[in-house]
Amino acid sequence: MTFLDYAPAPESTALLNLQPEYGLFIAGEFSPAGGESFTTISPATEKPIARIAHADAGDVDRAVAAARKAYDKTWSRLSGRDRGKYLFRIARLVQERARELAVAESLDNGKPIKESRDVDIPLVAAWFFYYAGWADKLDHAGLGANPRALGVAAQVIPWNFPLLMLAWKIAPALAAGNTVVLKPAETTPLTALLFAEIVQQADLPAGVVNIVTGAGETGRALVNHPDVNKVAFTGSTAVGREIARSTAGSGKKVTLELGGKAANIVFDDAPIDQAIEGIVNGIFFNQGHVCCAGSRLLVQESIHDDVVARLKVRLETLRVGDPLDKNTDVGAINSAEQLARIRELSDIGEAEGAERWSPACSLPDQGFWFAPTIFTNVSTSHRIAREEIFGPVLSVLSFRTPAEAVAKANNTPYGLSAGIWSDKGSRILAVADKLRAGVIWANTFNRFDPASPFGGYKESGYGREGGRHGLAAYLRGAK
Amino acid sequence: MTIDRVVSPAHRAIEVLGDEPTESTLKRYLDGIPGVDGVGLEQRAAALGTRSIKTTSKAWALDRIIGLIDLTTLEGADTPGKVRSLVAKAILPDPADPTTPQVAAVCVYGDMVPFAVEALGAAHTTGSGEGIQVAAVATAFPSGRASLRVKLADTADAVAAGADEIDMVIDRGAFLSGRYGEVFDEIVAVKEACRRADGSSAHLKVILETGELSTYDNVRRASWLAILAGGDFIKTSTGKVAPAATLPVTLSMLEVVRDWHRLTGERIGVKPAGGIRSSKDAIKYLVTVAETVGEEWLRPELFRFGASSLLNDVLLQRQKLHSGHYSGADYVTID
Numbered sequence: 112m113t114f115l116d117y118a119p120a121p122e123s124t125a126l127l128n129l130q131p132e133y134g135l136f137i138a139g140e141f142s143p144a145g146g147e148s149f150t151t152i153s154p155a156t157e158k159p160i161a162r163i164a165h166a167d168a169g170d171v172d173r174a175v176a177a178a179r180k181a182y183d184k185t186w187s188r189l190s191g192r193d194r195g196k197y198l199f200r201i202a203r204l205v206q207e208r209a210r211e212l213a214v215a216e217s218l219d220n221g222k223p224i225k226e227s228r229d230v231d232i233p234l235v236a237a238w239f240f241y242y243a244g245w246a247d248k249l250d251h252a253g254l255g256a257n258p259r260a261l262g263v264a265a266q267v268i269p270w271n272f273p274l275l276m277l278a279w280k281i282a283p284a285l286a287a288g289n290t291v292v293l294k295p296a297e298t299t300p301l302t303a304l305l306f307a308e309i310v311q312q313a314d315l316p317a318g319v320v321n322i323v324t325g326a327g328e329t330g331r332a333l334v335n336h337p338d339v340n341k342v343a344f345t346g347s348t349a350v351g352r353e354i355a356r357s358t359a360g361s362g363k364k365v366t367l368e369l370g371g372k373a374a375n376i377v378f379d380d381a382p383i384d385q386a387i388e389g390i391v392n393g394i395f396f397n398q399g400h401v402c403c404a405g406s407r408l409l410v411q412e413s414i415h416d417d418v419v420a421r422l423k424v425r426l427e428t429l430r431v432g433d434p435l436d437k438n439t440d441v442g443a444i445n446s447a448e449q450l451a452r453i454r455e456l457s458d459i460g461e462a463e464g465a466e467r468w469s470p471a472c473s474l475p476d477q478g479f480w481f482a483p484t485i486f487t488n489v490s491t492s493h494r495i496a497r498e499e500i501f502g503p504v505l506s507v508l509s510f511r512t513p514a515e516a517v518a519k520a521n522n523t524p525y526g527l528s529a530g531i532w533s534d535k536g537s538r539i540l541a542v543a544d545k546l547r548a549g550v551i552w553a554n555t556f557n558r559f560d561p562a563s564p565f566g567g568y569k570e571s572g573y574g575r576e577g578g579r580h581g582l583a584a585y586l587r588g589a590k
Numbered sequence: 591m592t593i594d595r596v597v598s599p600a601h602r603a604i605e606v607l608g609d610e611p612t613e614s615t616l617k618r619y620l621d622g623i624p625g626v627d628g629v630g631l632e633q634r635a636a637a638l639g640t641r642s643i644k645t646t647s648k649a650w651a652l653d654r655i656i657g658l659i660d661l662t663t664l665e666g667a668d669t670p671g672k673v674r675s676l677v678a679k680a681i682l683p684d685p686a687d688p689t690t691p692q693v694a695a696v697c698v699y700g701d702m703v704p705f706a707v708e709a710l711g712a713a714h715t716t717g718s719g720e721g722i723q724v725a726a727v728a729t730a731f732p733s734g735r736a737s738l739r740v741k742l743a744d745t746a747d748a749v750a751a752g753a754d755e756i757d758m759v760i761d762r763g764a765f766l767s768g769r770y771g772e773v774f775d776e777i778v779a780v781k782e783a784c785r786r787a788d789g790s791s792a793h794l795k796v797i798l799e800t801g802e803l804s805t806y807d808n809v810r811r812a813s814w815l816a817i818l819a820g821g822d823f824i825k826t827s828t829g830k831v832a833p834a835a836t837l838p839v840t841l842s843m844l845e846v847v848r849d850w851h852r853l854t855g856e857r858i859g860v861k862p863a864g865g866i867r868s869s870k871d872a873i874k875y876l877v878t879v880a881e882t883v884g885e886e887w888l889r890p891e892l893f894r895f896g897a898s899s900l901l902n903d904v905l906l907q908r909q910k911l912h913s914g915h916y917s918g919a920d921y922v923t924i925d
Contacts, residue, residue, distance in 0.1 A: 114647065114650060114651065114654075114876070114880055114885050115880050115881070115885055117641065117642070117643060117644075118643075118644050118647040119645075120642035120643075120644045225640060380624070380625070381624065382624055382625045382626050382630065384624075384626070384630075384631070384634075384842075385626070385627040385629075385630030385631060385634070388630055388634050428881050437640075437641075437642035438641055438642055534624075534625040534627075554627050554630060555630065
């Protein structure tokens, strides 16, 4: 054994108090569903965690009715200050149960415990704290005096950051005075159900938050429900399109946060060691299951070979394995389905002539795993340079001039995020000005803050989440 | 500890710079090194600090830390008795447990070298890597404010008295005002003063005093400069200036050492000194070394801790690991 084969340091699951079976959380209580229940598994071991209820159209109807009742009878009549108190309470409960939530998230999603512990859960609490502060200050949100809530919000979230996406959706909706029905992703319902327990602990009025678990059908029934005033969706562009189509003309307010194929641009004067870290964090954070992941690396020609060589050395030190081990850097792929897609696109990349490389790493036999992979010799027309892979796969392209970098970065149907690495402030500003992307990071990547709006251009969706702008998605201005 | 150099430092510098090392060639070279983004560097260091080192890894790490320590006393009030006591501790760190490894070296002021050598006796290194080294601070430590003549005499005295390693300080005033050539020449001259009558040479650790360099860019430039001039080790601090060693600074220096190895195949040592007091902190440094330059650097020829109080904390942790419970400060010896 060598020192770098650090001895196992597993986070204990002893503090988890999971039920063998979970119902739907409607009107403040767990209740059985009409559909056939399903099992949620740990993607790292394929072992079952719990049985999860499958909501059918009738259940969705019940949930929306509960949300409507809560909106009419209690939530819309509460003062902003009182709504804020509930949100502060939720935020503190998230902090109190942080370790438990982190373990549950890593178990159900496959992400490394160091990420759920140091990124996901602290951001969840931050989001609730941030929007709790807004609840009694809506007059100053830039929408004119006395903006009003929309009513019942239908919210459908993805599996990559299960609890964080829940917070992004629920915190601003409640602060603005709406009630919600939220559907977590089929493969990652666990932390949403623990959140339901927190809602009970916080004594939130019944029906203000409802959580219905299920698959695509459940989500479809929810967003198409006639008594829903607002639809908020985060997920794939294909589903986003379907939602845009089905809600058109219904009068529902819609925000969509969809895919991305972000360019991470490294200029020859970049702080090189930090850029390497930023590239790694950009694409291998959360196994690359990040809509804003820096999946296209654009490196200036003169430093291309040096960057690739350094990147390879760095990747050799990434630790892939048990998500609950505190030293794991890259965890499990969330589902067999997603793994198949990553494999397919990687094989296509190879077939199209790009050069594939992965560090030597042994992957566990059980579970869904994919070694960190980089492709060099990628051209802009390759599918791996155009399609969202949503996995730990980086495509490396080069450029010669800043103008070429901008042209290549913008040459994508998406426009969610981008990164710029340079020691020269004026260059960063000039390039950022020309990039068509919702979020642009300079000399960093994948940093999030509740005060900063997030959202995309083009096929990455519309509407903004986070910050003052995130409130506008849940409010009707007086004008 | 011998790191053979195929070519002399001066020749190596010419090879890397592509020209004679002068003020202007050095300035051009050092200013061309990619910058350091402080936020990113500190984030990376913090991330390395979250590694969880448990059970067998921890046991290995604690023993290795002891073997990497330059047990240090650098007080104006030092006496031969104090130095003898320090040496006794270096040879047998934990009298209750003879399996405890010995430290790498004792580090003292130049005038204390004869006492350290005498006290070490048979435990003193034979030159083949076994045994404990004697390191002496020199060149008007800690400020470096003396003429070159005095600095060289200081160095030669310590070497003549039996020092195996010289910890010199750079002229921060010259460095900060951009006179890189002056700093370079001084290191080359001190390196020359490390030569013994028989042609062998004491090893040279170059103290950058990073607490006075104020930016990570300067730390990086000074690291390159010290290596170009022939330093065998680059060392963070004297321990007399705050802040002394920090993890981000050490990480930045390790990155230079890694790049130098990639460029020339030579292995340069790194010594964080001052401010590392707990086993927990020291383990973070081991992780940072292993994940930045590689595990092969975790040996006394290439990595040292300059510390005095660290040893006792490691001994307490070591006792805890073996006995299962914590003892207390009175169960380890004060030096």
